[in-house]
Amino acid sequence: MSSAFLGMPPFPQAARRALADTQQRRNLAGATRTIRHKRAEVVGELPDWEELREAGRALKERTLRHLDHYLVQLEERVTAAGGQVHWARDAAEANRIVTRLVQETGEREVVKVKSMTTQETGLNRALETAGITAYETDLAELIVQLGDDLPSHILVPAIHRNRAEIRELFRRTMPDAEGVGDDPAELAEAARRYLRQKFLRAKVGISGANFLVAETGTAVVVESEGNGRMCLTLPETLISVVGIEKVVPTWQDLEVYLQLLPRSSTGERMNPYTSTWTGTQDGDGPRGFHLVLLDGGRTDTLADRIGRQTLNCIRCSACLNVCPVYERTGGHAYGSVYPGPIGAVLNPQLRGTGTETDRSLPFASTLCGACYEVCPVKIDIPEVLVHLRARVVEETGGRRHTPTPEAVAMRAARWVFSSPARLSAAQRLAALGSRVVARRGRIARLPGPLAGWTDARDAPAPAGEPFRQWWERTHR
Amino acid sequence: MRTALFITCFNDTMHPATGRAVVTLLERLGCTVDFPAGQTCCGQMHFNTGYQRDCIPLVRRFGEVFAGYDAVVAPSGSCAAMIRHHHARVAEVAGDRGLLEAVRTAPPVYELSEFLVDVLEVTDVGAYFPHRVTYHPTCHSLRMLGVADRPLALLRAVRGIDLVELPDATQCCGFGGTFALKNSDTSVAMGADKVRGVLDSGAEVLCAGDNSCLTHIGGLLSRLRTGVRTMHLAEILAATERTTATEPTTATERTTATGAPSHAVATGGGPR
Numbered sequence A: 001m002s003s004a005f006l007g008m009p010p011f012p013q014a015a016r017r018a019l020a021d022t023q024q025r026r027n028l029a030g031a032t033r034t035i036r037h038k039r040a041e042v043v044g045e046l047p048d049w050e051e052l053r054e055a056g057r058a059l060k061e062r063t064l065r066h067l068d069h070y071l072v073q074l075e076e077r078v079t080a081a082g083g084q085v086h087w088a089r090d091a092a093e094a095n096r097i098v099t100r101l102v103q104e105t106g107e108r109e110v111v112k113v114k115s116m117t118t119q120e121t122g123l124n125r126a127l128e129t130a131g132i133t134a135y136e137t138d139l140a141e142l143i144v145q146l147g148d149d150l151p152s153h154i155l156v157p158a159i160h161r162n163r164a165e166i167r168e169l170f171r172r173t174m175p176d177a178e179g180v181g182d183d184p185a186e187l188a189e190a191a192r193r194y195l196r197q198k199f200l201r202a203k204v205g206i207s208g209a210n211f212l213v214a215e216t217g218t219a220v221v222v223e224s225e226g227n228g229r230m231c232l233t234l235p236e237t238l239i240s241v242v243g244i245e246k247v248v249p250t251w252q253d254l255e256v257y258l259q260l261l262p263r264s265s266t267g268e269r270m271n272p273y274t275s276t277w278t279g280t281q282d283g284d285g286p287r288g289f290h291l292v293l294l295d296g297g298r299t300d301t302l303a304d305r306i307g308r309q310t311l312n313c314i315r316c317s318a319c320l321n322v323c324p325v326y327e328r329t330g331g332h333a334y335g336s337v338y339p340g341p342i343g344a345v346l347n348p349q350l351r352g353t354g355t356e357t358d359r360s361l362p363f364a365s366t367l368c369g370a371c372y373e374v375c376p377v378k379i380d381i382p383e384v385l386v387h388l389r390a391r392v393v394e395e396t397g398g399r400r401h402t403p404t405p406e407a408v409a410m411r412a413a414r415w416v417f418s419s420p421a422r423l424s425a426a427q428r429l430a431a432l433g434s435r436v437v438a439r440r441g442r443i444a445r446l447p448g449p450l451a452g453w454t455d456a457r458d459a460p461a462p463a464g465e466p467f468r469q470w471w472e473r474t475h476r
Numbered sequence B: 001m002r003t004a005l006f007i008t009c010f011n012d013t014m015h016p017a018t019g020r021a022v023v024t025l026l027e028r029l030g031c032t033v034d035f036p037a038g039q040t041c042c043g044q045m046h047f048n049t050g051y052q053r054d055c056i057p058l059v060r061r062f063g064e065v066f067a068g069y070d071a072v073v074a075p076s077g078s079c080a081a082m083i084r085h086h087h088a089r090v091a092e093v094a095g096d097r098g099l100l101e102a103v104r105t106a107p108p109v110y111e112l113s114e115f116l117v118d119v120l121e122v123t124d125v126g127a128y129f130p131h132r133v134t135y136h137p138t139c140h141s142l143r144m145l146g147v148a149d150r151p152l153a154l155l156r157a158v159r160g161i162d163l164v165e166l167p168d169a170t171q172c173c174g175f176g177g178t179f180a181l182k183n184s185d186t187s188v189a190m191g192a193d194k195v196r197g198v199l200d201s202g203a204e205v206l207c208a209g210d211n212s213c214l215t216h217i218g219g220l221l222s223r224l225r226t227g228v229r230t231m232h233l234a235e236i237l238a239a240t241e242r243t244t245a246t247e248p249t250t251a252t253e254r255t256t257a258t259g260a261p262s263h264a265v266a267t268g269g270g271p272r
């Protein structure tokens, strides 16, 4: 049902196309600005915000250091509470497990709570192949699904669509929605009517989880619309697919994250619905509960000393909303369900750097640091970006390969900078060369790989007298 | 106190007027600076583009050249941030204990506004600059160094200045080093919004503490013939009643392509 990101061009090309989408540019500029301000306001209310962030980071890092212990504890507690735990090495295995579990119920339909992890594994397509229809019940996720579109934001997957487009989509795809207007309340009502039937009919629910509490084996979903509560309580069977990094040791640790997450994510003091469930309970909620724990590159990420902080992420999307690159290119350019700054560091670690797209992601940033400043679990995203850039360079231009033109240029620059005499000579050469192309100190067109600069920007000409010459002349 | 000037390779080659202004300014304030001739580059471009191994000789050179000074001043927020935050990492990549020790014991590196406000403890540097100016807080000065409102405090004390606010000032301009080339479309899109802010501010001069970002924004301002020029903070702070009559006109015409500088700020004032 949902299309794949497979075969997307690398970031620079995808971004060029996205930048030309005027509607999306306007939607994103408006939406990210609104949510940025909301976040700043509610974060500003807490005098201990920095201490909270520090606690959020420290708890995650400590838990990840002892992840093996907490995962085993979690499995014990979930099992003791009547649930069943399944371990999935990668996306394919997770999808196979879920498909089998649904097939065992004999059902052909499932309702889904918005879940990044099942987006990551491409579960809906896998289910579809097995003849099982998955209905997304989060409003924005539903919009993406009905439009056979791709998500472009972690929290608001349809942020690139406006209400006129959504009305058009609803009229086309929902029964009884021909007359719906473009008022947001009216659109929400149409979706509510459409989804209500699915909730009442569904026997199987599929979710992710924001947190897993090891001490009791409890899963936690934090949401705004109440669709999650429906999917988690009405069906007979509940299957939750969760990344192994989502575990926290105790309920007390949750206290920190339940303050950090809503303020960072929707700019609310508290989210409307927080659902927790522990195994199964007679006469209350699903009678069967399965927890599928996904590795999918997380163990490898954990093994990397600098990269491992990426696993602190609680998917709040604050980094997307402040990112000046994301604000202009939107999410699709990142070629993954994880866009923006977190996507730029997460994808090349979870998926590896095998494709041109994944290799281009660490470079899709100016390193401005706005993401690090807001991240509630203090992931130093610029540090990880630069670390991954080095990995990409090692893999493509490293000593074992024929050097790329860029690597040659970098080596030449190192050679020049390794001696002031060489630097002086290079400065003389540059000044000479620029005489050919400069007009009144301004260069309108540069040759070769530098042409990208002068496509839209003038360049200054190198100085006739570099600073070091002036110093020599006046201060010696 | 023995103070060394780290001019940065980019300023040395492309914006010597900024370096001359720093010298003029610091000498006017009674501070003797030295320019160790062995200096070249801090390695920022290599490091941020992923060529960490190519940084190793540059970091080593930096340590050798500036060892023994009490303080280093650099008129670039991003280069100061590179040295302060990443030289240790380069030493780590090199697996060289000696280099790591050299980085640890190296003299403190100050961005210009930090040096003025924190070390020399001045905000009124005696400058005169009768123009409408807006200030862009470049990302590395703002977020990596945390210079906060030091540059604005310095600018506010300039006589004759009409300092106006830049809308969305803290948004990145889109330069990002090699990002400007690798992702030139996105870089320009971000720059266009920065230009919009600059034009909306009504300023005739855009000021910042980093010539790399100014080259990007200035390149757009110049290409579009906006009539707004860019100036490094140092050049405004170096300006006095005696120098303001001979300013150049546009961002990219600040340095002449040939011959000796005609810039009055460059040679005026200060003891030799």
Ligand code: SF4
Residues within 6 Å of the ligand: A264, A312, A313, A314, A315, A316, A317, A318, A319, A320, A342, A371, A374, A375, A376, A377, A378, A379
């Ligand atoms: S990286 Fe930080 S800011 Fe971005 S989504 Fe994850 S937790 Fe939120």
